[in-house]
Amino acid sequence: MPPLQVESLIPEPGAARLVxxxxxxxxxxxxxxxxxxxxxxxxxxxxxxPG
Incomplete structure (x- = not known):
């Protein structure tokens, strides 16, 4: 399995999604x-x- 990668997304102000x-x-x-x-x-x- 590849090493861990984290992508940070900002869908709206005050919120974040870490993939x-x-x-x-x-x-x-x-x-x-x-x-x-x-x-x-x-x-x-x-x-x-998200999972």
Whole structure:
């Protein structure tokens, strides 16, 4: 499986969608967590993580 990639989309002000593809495991969880934290720190009120 390919390494984790995260695409951040802003469908409307105050909202974000993070689309993660690849393998999410103990070696990539820190990267995923950091991206979520960056997105929330940017003032996003609604965060969508589609499955």
């Amino acid at each position: 993660m593809t690849g393998e999410l495991d103990y070696t990539t969880a820190r990267d995923a967590s950091a991206e979520v934290a960056r997105t929330l720190a940017a003032g996003v009120d609604v965060l969508d993580l």
